[in-house]
Amino acid sequence: MSTATSTSPRTTPAPSPGDGKSRLRPSFTKLMTIGVLGFFLVMLAGVVGSVLLSSIATRWLNTWLPEGYTLSWFSSAWQEFGLTQVLLVTLQVAISVLVITLIIAIPAAYVLARQDFPAKRLLTVLFLLPIVVPTITYGVPLATLLYRLQLAQTLPGIILINLVPSVPFAILILMPFVEQVDESLEKAARIFGARNWQVFARVVLPLLAPGIIATSILLLVRTIAMFDLTFLVAGPTTQTLVVKLFYAVSAAGFRSPQSIDAMAVIYMATNVLLLAVAFKFINPSRIVGGGAH
Amino acid sequence: MATRTAAAPPSALPPLNKRLAEQGVTPRLLLLLPAVVFALGLFVYPFLYGLGLSFTTDGGSLWSNYREFFSDPYLRGTIWLTVRLAVPAVLIILVAATPLALAMRGAGRGKQTITVILLFPITIGTVLLSDGLLDFLGAAGWVNRFLLDTGLIDQPLQLIHNYWGVMFAIIITDFPFVFLLLLSYASGIDPAYERAAAVFGASARQRFLRVTLPLFAPGLATTASLAFVLAFGTFPSALLVGEPAGSTRTMGVAAYSEAFQQFDYPMASTVAMLMAGVELLVIVIILGLRSRLVPTLSSGRKG
Numbered sequence: 001m002s003t004a005t006s007t008s009p010r011t012t013p014a015p016s017p018g019d020g021k022s023r024l025r026p027s028f029t030k031l032m033t034i035g036v037l038g039f040f041l042v043m044l045a046g047v048v049g050s051v052l053l054s055s056i057a058t059r060w061l062n063t064w065l066p067e068g069y070t071l072s073w074f075s076s077a078w079q080e081f082g083l084t085q086v087l088l089v090t091l092q093v094a095i096s097v098l099v100i101t102l103i104i105a106i107p108a109a110y111v112l113a114r115q116d117f118p119a120k121r122l123l124t125v126l127f128l129l130p131i132v133v134p135t136i137t138y139g140v141p142l143a144t145l146l147y148r149l150q151l152a153q154t155l156p157g158i159i160l161i162n163l164v165p166s167v168p169f170a171i172l173i174l175m176p177f178v179e180q181v182d183e184s185l186e187k188a189a190r191i192f193g194a195r196n197w198q199v200f201a202r203v204v205l206p207l208l209a210p211g212i213i214a215t216s217i218l219l220l221v222r223t224i225a226m227f228d229l230t231f232l233v234a235g236p237t238t239q240t241l242v243v244k245l246f247y248a249v250s251a252a253g254f255r256s257p258q259s260i261d262a263m264a265v266i267y268m269a270t271n272v273l274l275l276a277v278a279f280k281f282i283n284p285s286r287i288v289g290g291g292a293h
Numbered sequence: 294m295a296t297r298t299a300a301a302p303p304s305a306l307p308p309l310n311k312r313l314a315e316q317g318v319t320p321r322l323l324l325l326l327p328a329v330v331f332a333l334g335l336f337v338y339p340f341l342y343g344l345g346l347s348f349t350t351d352g353g354s355l356w357s358n359y360r361e362f363f364s365d366p367y368l369r370g371t372i373w374l375t376v377r378l379a380v381p382a383v384l385i386i387l388v389a390a391t392p393l394a395l396a397m398r399g400a401g402r403g404k405q406t407i408t409v410i411l412l413f414p415i416t417i418g419t420v421l422l423s424d425g426l427l428d429f430l431g432a433a434g435w436v437n438r439f440l441l442d443t444g445l446i447d448q449p450l451q452l453i454h455n456y457w458g459v460m461f462a463i464i465i466t467d468f469p470f471v472f473l474l475l476l477s478y479a480s481g482i483d484p485a486y487e488r489a490a491a492v493f494g495a496s497a498r499q500r501f502l503r504v505t506l507p508l509f510a511p512g513l514a515t516t517a518s519l520a521f522v523l524a525f526g527t528f529p530s531a532l533l534v535g536e537p538a539g540s541t542r543t544m545g546v547a548a549y550s551e552a553f554q555q556f557d558y559p560m561a562s563t564v565a566m567l568m569a570g571v572e573l574l575v576i577v578i579i580l581g582l583r584s585r586l587v588p589t590l591s592s593g594r595k596g
Contacts, residue, residue: 033396036389037407043465044414046435047425054428062433104331107324117317123325126332132519133569134526136545138336140565141343144558164335167328196321225418227529232553242420249424249533257428264424271416 051268055261077262080255081244089155090240093230094223096159098216101166106212108167109174110204114183131168135228138164143232153235161229169222170215177211178204221274224267241267343562350559358563368547368564372571375543378456378531379524382463386471387517394475395505398482408476411469419466423533426461427453430534458534459541463524471520478512514583518576525572544568 055073057066077083112124130138142161143152151157181204189203205212227242234243245267248260306312313319350357362368397404414422430436430452437449452458482505490500528545535541537550544564552561 030396032389032392036393040465040468041410043429043461044410046429047422047465048417050428050434051421051425062438064435064438104327108328111321111324115317115319115321117319117322120317123329126337127328129332130336132522134522134545134572136526136528136548137565137569137572138340138343140548140552140561141346142335142339144346144552144562145339145342160335163331167331171328221416225416227418227420228526231529232549242418245424246420246529246533249420249427252427260424261428264421268417268421271418272413275412275416 048268051261051264054258055265057258060258073256073258073262074266077259077266080259081248081263083241083244083263083266085237086239086241086244089238090224092155093158093162093240094220096155097162097166097223098219100159100163101170101219102212102216104163104167105170105174105215106205106208107200109171110178110200112171113175113178127171128168130164131172135165139229139232143229146233152233153238155238157233158230158238158240161233162223162226164229165226166219166223170219173215173218174208174211177208177214180211181207217274217277221271224271224274241270343565346559347563347566358559359567361560362563362567367542368560371542371544371547371564372567374541375525375527375545375568376571378459378463378527378541378543379521382460382467382524383517383520386464386468386520387513390468390472390475391509391513394472394479395509397476398479398484404476408473411472413469414465415469419462419529420533422462422465423530426458426530426534430458430461453534455536456540459527459531462530462534463527466530467520467523470523471516474516474519475512478509478516481512482508510583514579518579521575521579522572525568525575544571 053066054060056069056071058068058070060066108127112120112127139161142164146152146157146161151160185207186199186203189199194202224240225242227246230240231243231246234240239247241263245260245263248255248263252260347358348355354360397407428434432449432451436452437446440446440450452461486504486508487500490504495503525543526545527543528549531537531541531543531546535543537546544567548561548564548568551557551564
């Protein structure tokens with residue numbers, strides 16, 4: 001964790017003869033930077049702002065701002081879309097995926113980070129492949145298989161299909177954390193007579209706790225936001241929040257847009273809350289970059 | 294290691310488990326078992342199952358599903374419709390994100406804030422984004438309101454339920470991902486090289502083209518491949534803000550509708566396999582371009 005900030009001192013610009021010259025180039029780069037970021041921020045603020053404002057609007061037609069404001073859409077959306085049931089399904093799926101993923105990924109990440117063995121590259125590629133292949137490509141055959149096995153539209157089916165991208169994702173995030181655990185501590189424990197499982201359970205796991213917490217939160221966010229795969233196998237009673245939102249948006253016109261937007265806000269709030277907690281534990285640029293530094 | 298083998302009598306071969314342990318094959322590898330079972334059962338087997346399904350026929354030849362795909366213009370056309378969305382989207386994102394990532398690598402606190410802002414769209418996901426785009430870019434949305442009020446247009450622009458809606462959705466969802474990846478690659482390029490080039494009199498343009506870009510090329514190629522795969526798999530936004538029966542009928546939409554609306558599972562798997570094939574092809578092209586344009590530096594950098 002402490003290494004997360006260690007790159008900043010190196011990159012502070014040292015005064016050098018070339019500095020005056022190099023400041024000329026950023027004038028173009030700076031304009032470009034401001035332009036790109038500005039466009040992006042306007043789009044993002046517009047999209048999120050529209051949804052937020054619409055969810056508390058009484059009526060909003062062809063004007064800059066709504067006619068009046070109300071919070072009643074939230075309770076009506078909750079009723080209309082049966083969100084108690086939907087959230088319950090979402091929670092069951094997310095937590096089951098989390099637990100199973102950790103059980104599979106922690107030992108695998110540990111061995112991959114610690115040990116060299118024949119066919120290690122092959123195995124690593126195999127484990128990480130589902131991240132690189134788009135979900136629909138393997139999702140359609142897998143969903144077909146789940147339908148044939150009568151597992152589709154059930155909770156186990158949804159959990160199984162969600163594991164496919166979750167396990168590689170967890171292995172990828174956990175590996176750098178394992179590398180940060182000092183191996184000499186494990187050796188010391190062995191010298192004092194600890195067995196393999198004891199070393200794992202009493203030395204490695206506690207030292208890995210920050211990594212496991214970070215991974216868990218990111219996994220929860222990912223599973224809650226995972227649309228493509230869940231959508232392929234979700235049945236009428238097993239829709240997660242994001243799938244419910246999709247059906248509501250795609251059938252727009254049948255319901256008031258404010259009610260749909262209220263559900264969208266509930267969904268957004270869940271994810272933002274989880275992500276805010278995640279930021280307490282991790283530096284996100286390290287996760288996405290896969291530890292390239 | 295060397296001293297131990299020297300001390301042992303040359304004739305006595307060490308026991309098998311010891312020889313295996315020297316190769317790294319220890320009981321600890323059993324910890325990989327759950328992950329191997331998982332990968333084979335939930336990824337490799339379903340994929341092979343899909344591959345087999347794409348070759349199943351009702352009496353025709355082995356390739357009949359593929360032949361049907363390529364002879365039906367509605368199906369065949371999805372390849373072009375998907376490429377037509379994904380390639381421009383990736384190019385736009387790369388052109389926008391590269392200077393940004395290079396400029397941002399030194400920034401300390403600002404970098405953190407921007408990272409947080411950029412991560413936000415990844416978190417909200419495509420479905421919510423599409424819902425927001427329908428409001429924001431719709432005929433009564435803020436964008437059209439602004440353009441109408443400033444007198445730039447007389448009629449609201451059609452920005453959703455067509456190609457452009459999906460293009461906006463792809464750019465907003467994939468830009469943060471590309472930017473953060475590029476940023477981590479850019480942070481790995483030591484600014485000392487550029488300073489050294491500047492000392493030797495290289496102009497800003499020369500420094501960028503001859504120093505920074507070659508160092509950046511491997512990261513750029515990897516990112517481009519990943520971004521293309523992401524954009525190529527565009528699915529929910531093509532249904533929600535696109536025109537899924539027409540201009541944005543991507544291969545993802547076709548695979549989905551073949552399977553779960555037409556119940557033609559073999560054809561759905563065929564589309565999925567072709568999707569994988571096209572992606573592989575584009576990745577090979579990108580990596581080929583990279584090695585052709587920029588000679589690989591053997592001792593370049595890690596990452």
